[in-house]
Amino acid sequence: MRSDLKLVLKRRDFVLGGLAAASLVSGCAPRSGRAAELRYMAWGNPEQLGVEQQLVDEFNRQNPDVHVRLFRVPQSAYLNKAIIMLASRTAPDVIRIDHYSFPDLVRKEYFHDLTDLARNDPDFHETDFFPQALEEGKYNGRLFGLNVLLGGVMMYYNKTLMSSVGLDDPFDLWKQGRWTWRRLRESAIAMTRRASYGRPDRYGVQIQTFPHNASILWAYGGEILDRDFRRCLMDSPGCVQAYQFLADLRWNDHVAPAPSAGAISPFAFESGKLGMTFDWMGMAPRYRKSVRSFDWDICPVPFGPFGGASILKGNQLVMYRECEHPEEAWRFMQFMTGAKTEKWLYGDALRRGDPARKSVAVSPEFLNARHAPFNTPAYVSALENGRALPITPRWGEWVTALNAELDELWSGRDRSAAAVLSRAVRKVDVILASDEGF
DSSP: OOOOOOEEEETTEEEEOOOOHHHHOSOOOOOSSSOEEEEEEEOOOHHHHHHHHHHHHHHHHHOTTEEEEEEEOOHHHHHHHHHHHHHTTOOOSEEEEETTTHHHHHTTTOBOOOHHHHHTOTTOOGGGBOHHHHHTTEETTEEOOEEEEEEEEEEEEEHHHHHHTTOOOHHHHHHTTOOBHHHHHHHHHHHOEEOTTSSEEEEEEOOOOTTTTHHHHHHTTOOSBOTTSOSBOTTSHHHHHHHHHHHHHHHTSOOSOOHHHHTSGGGSGGGTOEEEEEEEGGGHHHHHHHOOSSOEEEEOOOBBTTBOOOBEEEEEEEEBTTOSOHHHHHHHHHHHTSHHHHHHHHSTTTOOSBOSBHHHHTSHHHHOOSSSOOOTHHHHHHHHHOBOOOOOTTHHHHHHHHHHHHHHHHHTSOOOHHHHHHHHHHHHHHHHHTOTTO
8 A cells, every 4th residue: 555745734843644664665574572772863953853753753653673762962062972972882873964074984984884785675776866865975885874855055036026126037047048147146236225324225145155155166167176185276267266256246246245244134035135045955944934025936056157066965874883783774764765755855845955866856746846946946956967065074174264264255354366265275285185094
């Protein structure tokens, strides 16, 4: 018997309808004896953790021979807690790890190699996964993680505001290959409005920090690191041109709020006083709830002279190396990343990100939208054309150093992208050179 995931929205809670065990996961027949106990560690806001708990409860209902307990840790303490538990050999059986941290942790041999479990599972089909979604979970050619909460950076835009100033819809322009960074600048100028005292009281676009703005580097032919991840390339002409373009939007055109103004609610996207902003796909559930005074939607990042690739990145579900019940843990991981679960998590009901599976990305549950965002081909474009960030084991360290220098550009203390990036590259190269064993 087949059944679908059913969603009932009541206040802030989601209630997950029943799932047919046979359609979601194989090998669910109860075994004799005591149920295998598993712990699953995840983070998120209350809504996200509520969704996680519902999935855990449903898996437990379908699998009476296994009992999974959700172990919740606040996001601010999550990575430190995970590292301590992994190093002290007290880690939960299954852990959700942000891909920013995955390269560092996987090389320390904390995770169970999933390659043979996947190879011996007749319901696991590598060909159904988008290549990058699968590659994110691999290390030295072996599978160590399954992708969840995959997504890219999209452009969110105020449709009502754009229409009111006579602008063409950017998604329509994108479909024609005409949504460019220069067209974005023109649109931002048209949407910016100045109050009687001279300063803008409405801005056209928000400028994000790295890595949110990495797509413009690629659009202008720039690269972030070399192929071996040993040298930073962000002082190249393409990167300089791209970041000078962004800086000029703020300091020459005055169409983007300064960091001090952009951080406050009067110029948040929800306020209606910001025409365009760039953020992860997972922002859609928030905007669905918070935006009430105008129509909005999503659009892929603009094209530049070298194309229009967005970022694509997910989280990884990993199994602790010393998990006592690897087969049961694999079954749970398969449930959490299965096609039916993905249709519920990423389809029109929730829109929490992009599916890792091709079959879900072309399904009606994913493509058909009854609520904003309606431009679902933008999601598919990110899956098909998104690029991976050069995430090294010391990603957090060198990105912090990079952004410390870039703050000089975004704050206006140094308005030369060439000078700022030259200093930044020197600092990043020192960190990359000291990363032994990668």
